[in-house]
Amino acid sequence: MGKIVVSENVSLDGAFEDPTDSRFGGWLSRIGEKDRQAWAQVQFEEARRCEALLMGGRSYTWFAERWVTRGDEWAQRLRSLPKYVVSSTLEVLDWENTTLLKGDMAKEVAKLKQDVTGEIVVYGSGRLVKALVEQDLVDELRLMVYPVVVGVGGRRLLAETSTSGRMRLVDSRTVGDGLAYLAYEFPRDA
Template sequence: MGKIVISENVSLDGVVQDPTGEEGFARGGWFGRLGDKDREAWAEVESDEALGAEALLLGRRSYEWFAARWPSRSGAWADRLNSLPKYVVSSTLEDPDWNNSTVLAGEVVNEVSKLKQELDGDIVVYASGRLVRTLWEHDLADELRLMVHPVVLGAGERLFGETGGTKSMRLLSIRTLGDGLAYLTYELVRDA
């Protein structure tokens, strides 16, 4: 059975909106504040995560963002992302052009539940805020990996807004990366 791993870059105050500054959010571009040492450490963790993944699960907008950048890149990280099976939750995308991509056009909870049954290993979700919240609400996420950036934005879309209930998490690991990044890994604690 597959494990849904949510992997997100977040500010100290939990904002995930527009890290690269390409969406027009006034406080966007916060990812670009990383120094070289932080960026290198971040890239190493992200590359290792991709190398250990069984598949990617993305919302349409995040899929399009990744698909516009990664196919032209080379190296072990790019090769892995380009070769991984990619599943895109979308009701509008019909013909994905990034290799090994499949559109999950049905009801999200059913489609992802089937995917978890069909695959073994980590099914990594990058960005995809709306999808993440749906997975979270329906107890489909198993692990949460947060790359916490040393910036407080004070506004913006947060990873989690209001939820239907309390979710208990168990801390698996904490790592300091570079000069200012914190990498936190949690697993969802399900009731017995």
Template sequence: MGKIVISENVSLDGVVQDPTGEEGFGRGGWFDRMADKDRLEWTKVEFDEALGTKALLLGRRSYEWFAARWPARSGAWAERLNALPKYVVSSTLVDPEWNNSTVLDGEVVAEVSKLKQELDGDIVVYASRRLVRTLLEHGLADELRLIVHPVVLGAGERLFGETGAELPLRLLDTRTVGDGLAALTYGIVRDAQGNAA
């Protein structure tokens, strides 16, 4: 059975909106403020994660952002991401151009549940904040991997919005990345029936 892993870059106050400054959000571009040493160490963390990933799961907008950049890149990290199976949740995308891509155009919860049954290993979700909220709300996510950037933005879309229920988590790992980033890994606590406890 697959494990849905949400892997996000977040500000200290949980903002995930417009990390590269391309969406027009007034406080966007916060991701690019990291120091060179932090970026180098962040790259190693992300590459290691990609090596341990079975597939990527993305929302349409995030898929299009990655698909516009990664196919033209070279190096081991690009080769890995380009070779991975990619599943994109979308009711509008018809012909995905990034190789090894499959559109999941049915009902999200059913499609992702089926994907979890079909695949073994980590199914990593990058960005895709609307998809992430759906996965969390419906108990489909299994693990959160957060890279926390040392900035408080004070506004913007946060990873966790208002939810219908509490989400109990268990800290699995914490470490410093470079000099300024923190990597936090949480498992979602489940009851005997497999529901978030």
């Protein structure tokens, strides 16, 4: 059975905007080279361990535009993975190994969890993450916390979810000199 893992880059105050976007401070450019290299290593290892990617339409478009032409090993891994996209607006998916999930999102993702063995990683995809959390489909939440405060502006990862389930810390560590990696599990009732 598959495991839905939400993997996000967040600021100290919970914003989960693209860390390269200068509108919100360009977090990635504000950390040192050692931190950027350590961050990339953690992200690449996660990509090597996962069995599939799950994304919303806007995140899919963002990733496809940037990763389809890169030639490094990380990009090759992302291209080789099966990718599943939840979108009501996209019709053409050009990135190889991509499937559009149609119909009821909760049913399609539950079926995906049955069909895929291993981790199904979700990057970005704010609206999808909210829906997955509300449908109790997320198994683990991984946060790479940057030592920056966005303040006013920026979207907050779980700010508008209607659920308030308890999570259990399963991993925490320093990445590089200034990033914090936190992993939380959503325990299921026995």
